[in-house]
Amino acid sequence: MTRLFNDPAAFADEALEGFAAAHRGWVRPVTGGVVRAAGTPAGQVAVVVGGGSGHYPAFSGLVGRGLAHGAAVGNVFASPSAQQIRSVARSAHGGAGVLLMYGNYAGDVLHFGQAAERLAGDGIEARTFAVTDDISSAAPEETAKRRGIAGDLPVFKAAAAAAEEGLPLDEVLRVAEHANARTRSFGIAFSGCTLPGADHPLFTVPEARMAVGLGIHGEPGIGEESLPTADEAARLMVGALLKELPEGVDTPDGQRAAVILNGLGSVKYEELFVVYRKVAALLGDAGVDIVDPEVGELVTSFDMAGVSLTLTWLDDRLEQLWRAPADTPAYRKGAPLAQEPATEAAAPYVEEIDDSRVPDATEESRGSAAHVLAALNAVADIVDTHAGELGRIDAVAGDGDHGIGMQRGTTAALEAAVRAHDLGAGAGTVLVHAGDAWADKAGGTSGALWGTILRSLGTRLGDQDAPTAEAVAQGVSDASDAVRRLGGAEVGDKTMVDVLVPFADTLAEAAGEGLPLTEAWQRAAVTAEKAAAATADLLPRKGRARPHAEKSLGTPDAGAHSLALITRAIHGVLPDHPLDQH
């Protein structure tokens, strides 16, 4: 969906204007596009790239030292006209001729070809070159019919780096041909894109499906499949590219390749990284040495959701050109800062924190640790059982991740507790380790608070004595204080504090009356359940409000509810012989 525009007909022009205004250090607007702000050095071949708008950073974002000398920019998804190209090329011309480069599309071929003819008429020597990297757009024996997609970048870059070296026009053209012959791309798409002012997408991909080899303007691909996992997507793309090696490359093993994992618009960088993780592993397995990979949006198609993988199989010459520095608005290579030497302090810090620190414990406390394990087991179980419900409650006014976060935390807490117990830890240390693991894995606010609860309780119980009801009650009170201090919430704010405080108070009162732990805990658990239910009548305090918190009236707080569930679950596994009767 394109939402931010003024007159749709002016979109491409206004975008180019804003782009140029934001990048004055790199580019200067001219009729038809942009050229380098500092111009083309005299006697250097000018590489002028171009194509329709909607593919940013192609094409204007690739203008600058080490890459293009100019970009002709057409309307949305429409080739620039021959006049525009001619104008840009004349501005970019440094006296040594112009190489016009573009993706292989009918409109571009037409206009760039006409522009070259007119430039010849102007006395400027010009050559044209169309990039043809998309292997799904035509068969291997018809490579000249293939489209140009993200392979534009390495092919443009190779030619531009050669121009930067001062090579003459026809040699720059030969470099482009050589780079293109060794560059292959393969893409998949999950959605189309919507142009400015349009009320429906230019093309569509069915929900939960993937178009294999779909072109960047919706040109037909080679098939449709179910939505893959990230790893499957990586396998599909790597597999397709390893199947069609360029001439002169018999096996991937031992080869070097420039790798570009390109997002087409609305795929997130995080998703690209998840896919790249597997791409790198698969190429590594095949024996390919990855050189200077690029993961990001290099050639887009508006807000299309899709991803493509490009490999340029490098020989020494192409590797040198790929590694050459570049400085454009959207593509920078080479260090702007001299590298400082690594320091002593940079030595990797890999200690698994606290994990091996298990203080001595008494037999009694180690025995109680088994009960702690049982309790944490029950906690993990109850959270697992109710994770969906907790998520739904949280989603009413929050971000809906309470169930997932609690699952992560309780699972990690149980694992850490088992580990500590195996190492002979007492009840206190088991709880402290469990709390740290909970906070560590769950993250977020609830992770921090639950980590604190377990840590407070563990610190109070220690590793010496078997826990008494009083000690447990005191530990819970410590936890209640710590949570209020850390989280800054008070009773009535519609948080877990609404349950934790009365639970702690009731437990302390009951323990003070001399009740055994199971009975005291039972009374406190009932209080907790009532308090959790009562949070449905509350509005969160202003300033502590979670998203759309006002919507949550009538629904209990998720953190309060999960705490009540947990107190109940723990009661179910408290030993028949209460701890204080050991």
Added chain:
Amino acid sequence: MTRLFNDPAAFADEALEGFAAAHRGWVRPVTGGVVRAAGTPAGQVAVVVGGGSGHYPAFSGLVGRGLAHGAAVGNVFASPSAQQIRSVARSAHGGAGVLLMYGNYAGDVLHFGQAAERLAGDGIEARTFAVTDDISSAAPEETAKRRGIAGDLPVFKAAAAAAEEGLPLDEVLRVAEHANARTRSFGIAFSGCTLPGADHPLFTVPEARMAVGLGIHGEPGIGEESLPTADEAARLMVGALLKELPEGVDTPDGQRAAVILNGLGSVKYEELFVVYRKVAALLGDAGVDIVDPEVGELVTSFDMAGVSLTLTWLDDRLEQLWRAPADTPAYRKGAPLAQEPATEAAAPYVEEIDDSRVPDATEESRGSAAHVLAALNAVADIVDTHAGELGRIDAVAGDGDHGIGMQRGTTAALEAAVRAHDLGAGAGTVLVHAGDAWADKAGGTSGALWGTILRSLGTRLGDQDAPTAEAVAQGVSDASDAVRRLGGAEVGDKTMVDVLVPFADTLAEAAGEGLPLTEAWQRAAVTAEKAAAATADLLPRKGRARPHAEKSLGTPDAGAHSLALITRAIHGVLPDHPLDQH
């Protein structure tokens, strides 16, 4: 929509792994996040930033020389745990203490605060600093309650650049405070975002509405309005930021500001540039001098559609820190290449091509030019009237922009023709100028072909004689030949050639029989209409296929249809006294 993932619970970890694999030159993974690959120089304060995943390039993408020394990376939208932060900080520590920096969110405040305490326990001096730039999240008198959004970047950068200078910890902290006090952001959003594995968005914004000040995790904003134009969006954001100037800035006039126009995820770069165009103009109007603007995705919120504007009001010190070089995976500043001097060849090329070149014309040809104007007027009218229909026909199997493209072309052609006619051009020159303008403004394949049609016709007619029917027919035949040569299509390929060739042939035949132009044209126009209708029975030739071209069976070709419409419209304005009877 997040589509590319494996196990949703592993998403953040896998993304971090892939990120680190793709950026080995910059970062090294450690427990809990990443640190600079080259480590922290000995004796330098380490700036460790962090927060939840889903905000890339925040936070891992900002690690490198001139910016952060390390990033602690939590789960999706969840703070990293104190343990993770502590681990990253210990790895990044260069012996001079650590400044922990993050956006002001409850979970982050909790965990970073706990981490600082534990680091103190480890013997590492640590300070914490929460960025609070989002002015819509709390009132001016409660700035400490404000959230941190894209202002993270300039505040992190100021502190890091100060650390890079070798300042001690407390002075680096003071720089952070100073930068934060002069940094303000304001954002708008159009959609929520969907987390990995979720089947519905985390939060939503109603269709065609805009949430003003919505937080990056869906925290409530300050209102909801209709979807603005790009210029209105710019006005809203600039207006809000100019209303709340920081202490010490009485009027924007004469001030310098770092400007960040930040995309939240699925807003396209082109849209950002359109908005930036107006932002720059408005700030210029207010007297603000923009220093090194950044337009792009700097702090995102998964695939949320939204945009925020950040201003850091610069004094000399902050400007120096903002301009300092940086080299991180996602943020690079400073030239990797020495600037070459501008050359003669770089002189701007601004000639409005051909526009002033009007050869002498006879009175007769100038008279005919008036008829050409009338014809172009009729062409523009008929295209305007049918633009929607042409778009719909084209959308069946193409990209649906034929109507818009033809409108752009015919409008530009008419304007150029009027201009040429005003300058005294003859019929031939008027047509050539009109053709060039058509190709120039419409772009795309059809723009190139129509430009060629008018140019061919104009070249044949010349500026001397009043056009005869024979000359017009010969010009149309020239156009038909040129279109086939340029476009590579033949009759039967389901393109405009299916109409142009029989139209040209019939016109030539009728003119050859001695018919006056209106009658010859009438006969040819009937042929054209039939030929256009007949394209509905054709399938495009393989290899020339437009997207999903097979769907177009039963629908005429849009280019063929518009050509037939145009021949009919021109017939309607041919002079009562046919040209050849003058």
